[in-house]
Amino acid sequence: MSNYNVLIVEDSPTMRQLIVFALKRIRGLNIVEAGDGVDGLKKLSATKFDMILTDINMPIMDGLKLVSLVRSDPNYAAVPIVIITTEGANEDKERAIALGANAYITKPIQTTQILDVAKRLLNLPA
Amino acid sequence: MSEQDDDRSASRRAEEFMQVFKRGAEFTQDLLKENERLRYTLFNLEGKLQTGSVDNDETSRMRKRIEELEQQKEEILGRVRKIEEENADFANRYVEIENENNMLANLYIASYQLHSTLDFREVLQVITEIVINLIGAEEFAIMLLDEKTNKLQAVMTEGLEISEVPSIAIGDGLVGQMAKTGENYFIEQMDNYERDFHHPLVVIPLKIKERVIGVIVIYKLLVQKSKFAEVDYELFTLLAGHAATAIFSSKLYSESERKLSTIQGFIDLLTK
Numbered sequence: 355m356s357n358y359n360v361l362i363v364e365d366s367p368t369m370r371q372l373i374v375f376a377l378k379r380i381r382g383l384n385i386v387e388a389g390d391g392v393d394g395l396k397k398l399s400a401t402k403f404d405m406i407l408t409d410i411n412m413p414i415m416d417g418l419k420l421v422s423l424v425r426s427d428p429n430y431a432a433v434p435i436v437i438i439t440t441e442g443a444n445e446d447k448e449r450a451i452a453l454g455a456n457a458y459i460t461k462p463i464q465t466t467q468i469l470d471v472a473k474r475l476l477n478l479p480a
Numbered sequence: 481m482s483e484q485d486d487d488r489s490a491s492r493r494a495e496e497f498m499q500v501f502k503r504g505a506e507f508t509q510d511l512l513k514e515n516e517r518l519r520y521t522l523f524n525l526e527g528k529l530q531t532g533s534v535d536n537d538e539t540s541r542m543r544k545r546i547e548e549l550e551q552q553k554e555e556i557l558g559r560v561r562k563i564e565e566e567n568a569d570f571a572n573r574y575v576e577i578e579n580e581n582n583m584l585a586n587l588y589i590a591s592y593q594l595h596s597t598l599d600f601r602e603v604l605q606v607i608t609e610i611v612i613n614l615i616g617a618e619e620f621a622i623m624l625l626d627e628k629t630n631k632l633q634a635v636m637t638e639g640l641e642i643s644e645v646p647s648i649a650i651g652d653g654l655v656g657q658m659a660k661t662g663e664n665y666f667i668e669q670m671d672n673y674e675r676d677f678h679h680p681l682v683v684i685p686l687k688i689k690e691r692v693i694g695v696i697v698i699y700k701l702l703v704q705k706s707k708f709a710e711v712d713y714e715l716f717t718l719l720a721g722h723a724a725t726a727i728f729s730s731k732l733y734s735e736s737e738r739k740l741s742t743i744q745g746f747i748d749l750l751t752k
Contacts, residue, residue: 366609366612366613367593367596367606367609368589368590368593368606368609368610368613368614369609369613371589371592371593372585372586372589372613372614375585375588375589376585440612440613440616440618440702442702442703442704442705443703460702460704461612461613461616461702462613462614462615462616462702462705463613464582465581465582465585466578466582
């Protein structure tokens with residue numbers, strides 16, 4: 355199986371651990387964690403990632419700002435971005451998709467949800 | 481002469497005609513006989529066909545083969561039905577295992593995070609994260625028992641100010657009663673619920689063995705969360721025990737650190 359680099363941007367260690375736990379079920383993933391948007395951007399400049407999962411509400415730089423910055427970078431114009439958030443309103447979802455997110459998962463999340471979305475966006479067999 | 485000739489000729493033609501007519505009559509007789517015979521044969525054959533007595537080796541062999549194939553078909557259909565049932569069973573089992581896996585993952589992570597620190601504020605932060613991210617609550621409070629006043633006091637809130645949450649005496653109202661008995665409370669009807677500090681959605685007493693040290697009180701769930709799942713009840717049970725010990729340990733640790741620092745201060749004073 356090919357190796358994929360996946361970046362998780364989430365300020366909650368509990369959520370990060372849960373997302374990592376879910377994604378580890380996919381073989382061949384290199385998972386990198388960041389605690390906020392700025393940290394995420396630093397890590398994006400150091401490695402080429404195949405998928406980004408980000409929270410919206412984070413200190414320093416929120417997820418939506420991160421999504422718009424990532425999308426403005428030609429290297430990351432097409433990389434799949436997954437938003438994981440507590441915001442369940444349709445307007446939030448539409449805003450995230452309009453900014454360039456590919457999928458939107460609301461909390462509380464289930465590991466199977468993350469797994470399904472990650473496989474779909476990385477074109478891996480279900 | 482000519483008249484006699486004519487008579488003879490006419491009589492010969494009449495004879496010839498009679499001969500032909502006779503042959504025709506005989507032929508017709510033969511045809512009628514043949515027809516009768518064939519009718520009889522046909523009648524016999526139809527009778528045999530109806531009673532099924534027309535049978536020869538090939539027919540009986542074919543019949544037997546058809547029966548065998550019919551039996552095999554039934555057996556195969558039976559097997560297919562059994563496999564389909566098994567398949568549905570496996571699919572259900574798979575879903576159950578996935579749910580169980582999801583539940584265990586949540587419980588493992590919650591437990592791991594709760595015991596990952598000895599800092600009191602960090603423990604409260606972890607409990608908050610668990611209640612938001614794993615359970616899906618939007619407004620809630622963590623209340624601890626003040627043993628001097630015997631009242632529950634909010635020490636951490638989410639979605640509301642600490643000052644908004646009234647302190648509650650043990651035994652008073654629903655929250656105080658749950659803290660007294662140590663029993664979990666879940667509201668029965670969640671629809672159209674509006675925040676009421678004295679009648680929350682959920683009350684989870686934080687217990688060390690039978691001793692209640694506080695409660696987690698939930699007033700509102702995230703908009704996308706309409707009801708509790710099985711995993712939530714497991715998480716509540718875990719929180720009741722593990723969050724209590726984590727809070728208690730961190731408080732003890734903070735106190736011992738403070739005492740140690742005070743003693744160290746005295747020692748420093750005495751030795752200087």
